[in-house]
Amino acid sequence: DSGSLQQVARILNGGLSPSDIAHLLESSPPRQRTLLWSLVDKELEGEVLQYLSDDIRSYFLSQLDPQEVASVIESFEPDDLADLLQQLPEAVIQEVLETMDEQDRQRVEAVLAYPEDTAGGLMNTDTVTVRPDLSIEVILRYLRRHRALPAITDSLFVVNRKDDFIGVLPLTTLLVANPAATVREVMHTDLDPIPVTLGDNEVANLFERHDLISAPVVSDSGKLLGRITIDDVVDVIREDAAHSLMGMAGLDEEEDTFAPILKTTRRRAVWLGINLITAFIASAVIGLFEHTIEQVVALAVLMPIVASMGGIAGSQALTLVIRGMAVGQISPQNIGWLLNRELIVGALNGLAWALVVAVAAVFWFNDLTIGLVIAAALVINLVAAAVAGTTLPLILKARKIDPALAGGVILTTITDVIGFASFLGLATLAYS
Amino acid sequence: DSGSLQQVARILNGGLSPSDIAHLLESSPPRQRTLLWSLVDKELEGEVLQYLSDDIRSYFLSQLDPQEVASVIESFEPDDLADLLQQLPEAVIQEVLETMDEQDRQRVEAVLAYPEDTAGGLMNTDTVTVRPDLSIEVILRYLRRHRALPAITDSLFVVNRKDDFIGVLPLTTLLVANPAATVREVMHTDLDPIPVTLGDNEVANLFERHDLISAPVVSDSGKLLGRITIDDVVDVIREDAAHSLMGMAGLDEEEDTFAPILKTTRRRAVWLGINLITAFIASAVIGLFEHTIEQVVALAVLMPIVASMGGIAGSQALTLVIRGMAVGQISPQNIGWLLNRELIVGALNGLAWALVVAVAAVFWFNDLTIGLVIAAALVINLVAAAVAGTTLPLILKARKIDPALAGGVILTTITDVIGFASFLGLATLAYS
Structure with missing residues (x-):
């Protein structure tokens, strides 16, 4: 009822800072969010918008006309304003700039001249x-x-x-x-x-x-x-x-935690589709060895072990290198040492766990051959995973592809293909 | 030769700030790192140590006796000093504290009284x-x-x-x-x-x-x-x-990018071992359906698809919730809405991709039954993944287990088990 709504509005506008209001909006499902936003004082809207994530801010701004946008964002710092304008359609940018006074416009245009992800895009002109x-x-x-x-x-x-x-x-x-x-x-x-x-x-x-x-x-x-x-x-x-x-995980960093169902479904679907391609490639590799699996069905039981161990080992190297690159530790001078170490670590862990898995497989299926085959496949896949995990981020970065986004999918494809192919391929040789 | 070493020492101590030296040390493989460290001026050592990550700092400190430690860390702020002391053996802490003057000791003891991960552990006493x-x-x-x-x-x-x-x-x-x-x-x-x-x-x-x-x-x-x-x-x-x-990825955040081979092998081995248990559980589930696979070998070819799609969908929900918890967006008031949305998103994406995979499977193996079975299994696994991914971080946090570390492994176990069991279980019913 309207009495309790007024009470919420009083708390919202009287007791909370703009950043707290933004946090509350970000923590609310769509319907409550729209309701809360409608209760925020007009004078506070600009400041609250500054603290919202891009996704949610664009949504609220898209419901205003350029005049309203201009009045709401009056209080923005030039750098925040420039970031925000860059997300709006060109026509709206021009309209908003025209409603600003000369000095403010010049300040914003000074920042707009530089890409968002450079010092120029981050700076303000309010120096003393x-x-x-x-x-x-x-x-x-x-x-x-x-x-x-x-x-x-x-x-x-x-x-x-x-x-x-x-x-x-x-x-x-x-x-x-x-x-x-x-x-x-x-x-x-x-x-x-x-x-x-x-x-x-x-x-x-x-x-x-x-x-x-x-x-x-x-x-x-x-x-x-x-x-x-x-x-x-x-x-x-x-x-x-x-x-x-x-x-x-194929999510956007500005992802709205409480995005509505259809928007979420669409975004997630893309990532699932990309990964489905990986899964089909892996299946195709397995399909090459259908005949061998028919003869020795234990291979079907054990094959996920080889692929998954490779995936885990590779993702450790991948994460380490992505992070090392982010903090500026990795250079052409030390990448050789790093690759060499990862190779040896992969081989050592491959040998150690191959022994464990081989013994388990031999006892499980009472078959010495399957133990030897899985041991060899594990060593091959862990070494391949080390090489792929270490070099992939560098290769992707050199091709201007984001390693954080593409690295995991490509790595999984590699470790799945090499894992299934080496295990089933060696088995085909051993059992033929 | 010693001439070029002297040159390096001159650049190191003359041209670089302590933080730059620390960065250089962190970016160097073990042998170069030890050499560079030996070239750093005694007076700079304390400041450089402040900027090093825990792993590397502990190593350098472990090679000094308490007297030397005390003289090196003279320049530390009380909060940094307290953090550092907490990593040393109790006997060394006491020895170091005894070599400090009264005022400094009191300041450090004030900070040592609070856990490292609280405001008290972060604070300094240098207020004006x-x-x-x-x-x-x-x-x-x-x-x-x-x-x-x-x-x-x-x-x-x-x-x-x-x-x-x-x-x-x-x-x-x-x-x-x-x-x-x-x-x-x-x-x-x-x-x-x-x-x-x-x-x-x-x-x-x-x-x-x-x-x-x-x-x-x-x-x-x-x-x-x-x-x-x-x-x-x-x-x-x-x-x-x-x-x-x-x-x-089962790595420690203070992990030294250039840690030596044996140390790295040992640390990685633990994570591989934990994931091997997951892989063996998945294999055991597949093992229950050996007889069915023997009859319809196409099942072995397609089964990784069901498991991997579940893993991907689950990890998206898991990552979103872990991040939402970290920034304080998720509360008992909105978790119900979130779980409900994830369920519906999982079901919708399950249905959409089930259709695609089913059509592909039917044409690939010329078998209508396998299409129906994989479609049903995909929907089941994507819904299960949504529930597991959303609730796991909350359950783990309530039990004081770190979701970032344990979440992925447990989630994979769940999506593998449900994926293989539903696909092969339904197939057993359909083909019997």
């Missing part, structure tokens, strides 16, 4: 800059004339007359410095500014490695263009991690 | 506190008496005489405030301090949701105990993400 020859006292007076400093300002950036980046003046330094000293005397110059074209994952690695809170972004010629702040970097890290995890 | 009745001008003078402020200080904490937390004074507010105003007039009181017992994942969610840089940690009674900074939170986020990803 100072000149190197001013005294600390003057800077303190200058700052006091502001009503507020931009959120997450931990440093002022020092630039010359041509706006070239020279150094960083952390607030913690500013506050303890001798008021008579000049900026040049106390500024830090050991931090390399971030090139505007650097990839977002490298930006995240820089922030993590140097414990940065904000960092200057510069053009090729060294001109200060803007700054990147840690909150956006944390989003990059989270999205990247979600992508690796969800990608392995 | 001020009283509410002082003027901004006095605070600025007080700060100028410091030689430096602690790294990542974006706020001063306001406390009363009893050290109870009252509010936060951001440096950005301090710098623009009227010098005559009091702290009480300009401080922020809308940020809830973090309870010392809060779990580290909840701490990370708070930081992310409110774009925090540092946050106060308080005792049950509201006394300020320390602060948590974003750099440590980023580590929590990274580790957590790595744990989900690596755990799915």
